[in-house]
Amino acid sequence: MSAPTYAACPGWRWIPNSSASRPITPQLCLIQIASADRVACIDPLALPSLDPLLDLLYDPAITKVLHAAQQDLEIFYHLRGAVPTPVFDTQLAALVLGHGSQIGYAALVQQLLGVELDKTHTRANWRHRPLAPEWLAYAAADVRYLRELYLRQQAALAARGWLDALAEDFAALAVPDRYRLQPWEAWRRVREHNRLRGVQRAVLRALAAWREERASTHDRPRRWILDDAALLELARRMPKTPDELSRIRGLPATTVQRQGEALLARIATARAEPPEQWPVRTARSHVSPEQAAKVDEMLRLIAARADHNRIPSQCLADRWDVEKLLLGEDSPLLHGWRAAMVGRELLARLTADSNPQAAPDR
Known part of the structure; x- marks a missing residue:
């Protein structure tokens, strides 16, 4: 060959x-x-x-x-x-x-x-x-x-x-x-967007749309415009003045200088939206106290596996990823390298726990 x-x-x-x-x-x-x-x-x-x-x-x-x-x-x-x-x-x-x-x-x-x-x-x-x-x-x-x-x-x-x-x-x-331009939906691709609440999500949506538009207009990768960490910090703190904007962690001084007015205007407009227009985050299913304990156990295994492979545990999975796996929903732990490293093992344990008679002797 x-x-x-x-x-x-x-x-x-x-x-x-x-x-x-x-x-x-x-x-x-x-x-x-x-x-x-x-x-x-x-x-x-x-x-x-x-x-x-x-x-x-x-x-x-x-x-x-x-x-x-x-x-x-x-x-x-x-x-x-x-x-x-x-x-x-x-x-x-x-x-x-x-x-x-x-x-x-x-x-x-x-x-x-x-x-x-x-x-x-x-x-x-x-x-x-x-x-x-x-x-x-x-x-x-x-x-x-x-x-x-x-x-x-x-x-x-x-x-x-x-x-x-x-x-x-x-x-x-x-x-x-x-890669398809969908400015108003771009906020959903920002990792950890589900950590934001209420009007913060409206601000993130506005800022992510702004980034999409600039990336398209200037033919530049999104990260060259503004990275996800800075977007999240802007949405969390929702600055109102140039001074507050300049104190946002991870926001380059050149971005404040060149795009500060545009960012503050987008934030102000988003804050003025009525609550019924705020974007709704993906619903997070409720877990029982017993299930929460199981999630904790699985997170400990993930942390150990991540440490063994010298990978930051948050890159492998977060709590919501584990909850979705536990509840039978689609999870990053079911796909690709995450499944190979720990996801399939976690799924096998869950299957065995739900059907103990079928589980092998330990």
């Missing part, structure tokens, strides 16, 4: 903002891509069309290896209205293999390969031509090691029997609804 084909792709480079007061529309300025035997930096400004490259990347026979894949896949979606498959996300694989949550590419290369990457040119103006040789070397390094990371991670996952489980998570990255 011949070896599979790999494409490590792309390190998309965008032109930075031209002024502190008004961000310009970003422009795709450089694409880095690597195969098994070469690395290329592609200049989209010099090409009449990217279609030949995209035809290659959308070939289902080619595995696309990316780091923090969702941002790149979002760009693909906006280019063609679909996401290329199959993909392998080295950041997600790194989480499952105990290398930390949201680890950066350079840090992962350092951990696994012992190579220290130069990040000097992170904020270079990639629209400038000609591109300096040291810029191109920096850009090439951003994809040069992806294939080796992929091979090592694939072997480690196979040794643990988790390859098929991760394949389910990677396939979920290609679901179009992840």
Whole structure:
């Protein structure tokens, strides 16, 4: 059997903002891509069309290896209205293999390969031509090691029997609804949104919609506009003044300077909505005291399994995920790497507890 084909792709480079007061529309300025035997930096400004490259990347026979894949896949979606498959996300694989949550590419290369990457040119103006040789070397390094990371991670996952489980998570990255513009529903994709109450959810809905609109208008990943943690903190505290806004944890000073008025206006409008217009969070089923004790027991097992695998327990599951599993509802613990790591075991225990006569002797 011949070896599979790999494409490590792309390190998309965008032109930075031209002024502190008004961000310009970003422009795709450089694409880095690597195969098994070469690395290329592609200049989209010099090409009449990217279609030949995209035809290659959308070939289902080619595995696309990316780091923090969702941002790149979002760009693909906006280019063609679909996401290329199959993909392998080295950041997600790194989480499952105990290398930390949201680890950066350079840090992962350092951990696994012992190579220290130069990040000097992170904020270079990639629209400038000609591109300096040291810029191109920096850009090439951003994809040069992806294939080796992929091979090592694939072997480690196979040794643990988790390859098929991760394949389910990677396939979920290609679901179009992840990238389709639905501003008024975007708040539901913010993790931990169910921790908010009443008018806080209305504020989150307004802010998440604002982020969607800006991401679409400027062709930028959502996190480049505002990350989820900052959205949640804004919704919790609902600042009314620029001074209060500046004290929001995780909100960049540049965002306060450039978008502060827009954020405060959205928050004020959402706070003025009548309660009957507030978004309703997904109903949380009630658990009995006996069931709550069972949830506590399951959370202890999850914490132990997470600690064993060097994974933050909150990345594996939270209390609501466990409650849904206990109540027979759909839960992240039933899917992908979470199911492989602990979810199937928890489900087997619940089944045995509900039918003790069928349970094996212990």
